Amino acid sequence: MSNLLIELHELRRGMNQALRIAKERGMDLAEKEASYKVAKGKLVLCERDKKTPVSVINDIVLGDHIISELRKERDIAKVLYINAQEAINVRKLELRIVEAQLGREWNEVK
Numbered sequence: 001m002s003n004l005l006i007e008l009h010e011l012r013r014g015m016n017q018a019l020r021i022a023k024e025r026g027m028d029l030a031e032k033e034a035s036y037k038v039a040k041g042k043l044v045l046c047e048r049d050k051k052t053p054v055s056v057i058n059d060i061v062l063g064d065h066i067i068s069e070l071r072k073e074r075d076i077a078k079v080l081y082i083n084a085q086e087a088i089n090v091r092k093l094e095l096r097i098v099e100a101q102l103g104r105e106w107n108e109v110k
Contacts, residue, residue, distance in 0.1 A: 008098045015091045022084035029077040036070040043067060
């Protein structure tokens, strides 16, 4: 049973680490999203000032090298954030499994 308690402690420590990572990645995602939207908005306004037809502005903006790079960085940050969320879910499942095993062993001892 002491091995399970040690494992439970390690899993809880891992969960705290996963939560810290998810927070950092969430904040990074928010910053990248803001940078992307601000740059995209500025370029849209520039195109409007040039009297570019509205129907093609979106295509021009999305094809811009800087905007596409910011969008890629945002998408990477989103994937990393989703990955961190999944790591938390995996740790939760592992914790439940160990807790259930501890419960079974505890009932056997009684």
